[in-house]
Amino acid sequence: MTYEIIGYEEKGGEKMSVFIVETYVVKPEKQAEFMAFVKKLATWKEKNPQKFKEVKSWKLFAQMFGGNVGGYVEVWEFENLAESEKFSNRIMQDKEFITNIYAELPSLLVRATHSVNIWNSVV
Numbered sequence: 001m002t003y004e005i006i007g008y009e010e011k012g013g014e015k016m017s018v019f020i021v022e023t024y025v026v027k028p029e030k031q032a033e034f035m036a037f038v039k040k041l042a043t044w045k046e047k048n049p050q051k052f053k054e055v056k057s058w059k060l061f062a063q064m065f066g067g068n069v070g071g072y073v074e075v076w077e078f079e080n081l082a083e084s085e086k087f088s089n090r091i092m093q094d095k096e097f098i099t100n101i102y103a104e105l106p107s108l109l110v111r112a113t114h115s116v117n118i119w120n121s122v123v
Contacts, residue, residue, distance in 0.1 A: 016120060016122070017056060017077050017078065017121050018077070018079070018080055018081050018120050018121075019076065019077050019119040019120070019121075020075070020076040020078070020084055020117075020118055021073065021074070021075050021116070021117045021118070022073070022074040022075075022076075022114070022115070022116050022117075023071065023072070023073050023074075023113070023117075024074075024109045024110070024113050024115070025070045025072070025109065025110040025113040026070050026108055026109060026110070027070075027108060027109065027110055028070055030107070030108045031070065033104075037101075037105065037108060038060060040100075040101060041101055044101055051094060051097070052087070052091075053087075054079070054083040054084070054086050054087040055076060055087060056077040056079060057075075057076075057077040058075070058076050058077070059074070060073075060074050061073045061074075061075070070110075081118070084118075
């Protein structure tokens with residue numbers, strides 16, 4: 001993957017973070033399985049910190065009111081796009097991750113609701 005940010009700025013001589021933002025809705029009947037999936041991912045992440053060395057932070061938010069109940073926003077923070085790409089390339093080649101973690105996700109989501117966007121800090 002190659003990314004380009006148009007209008008990227010530096011503030012105070014420091015580069016601002018890049019965020020990979022995923023949004024999706026979990027199937028209503030799969031909510032419990034999704035929470036088990038999240039715990040499994042978090043545990044795997046803690047046990048394999050070297051595989052996540054480029055990730056500055058990772059947050060998962062659940063929608064509580066309005067719009068898509070069952071909706072989630074997942075935010076991955078990186079120093080820059082190159083770090084994001086390094087992480088993505090490494091993790092998507094990790095057989096344990098693909099087989100034991102990533103393979104579960106599609107069956108839990110309402111497919112038409114999944115999106116991935118790249119954001120950069122401006123302030």
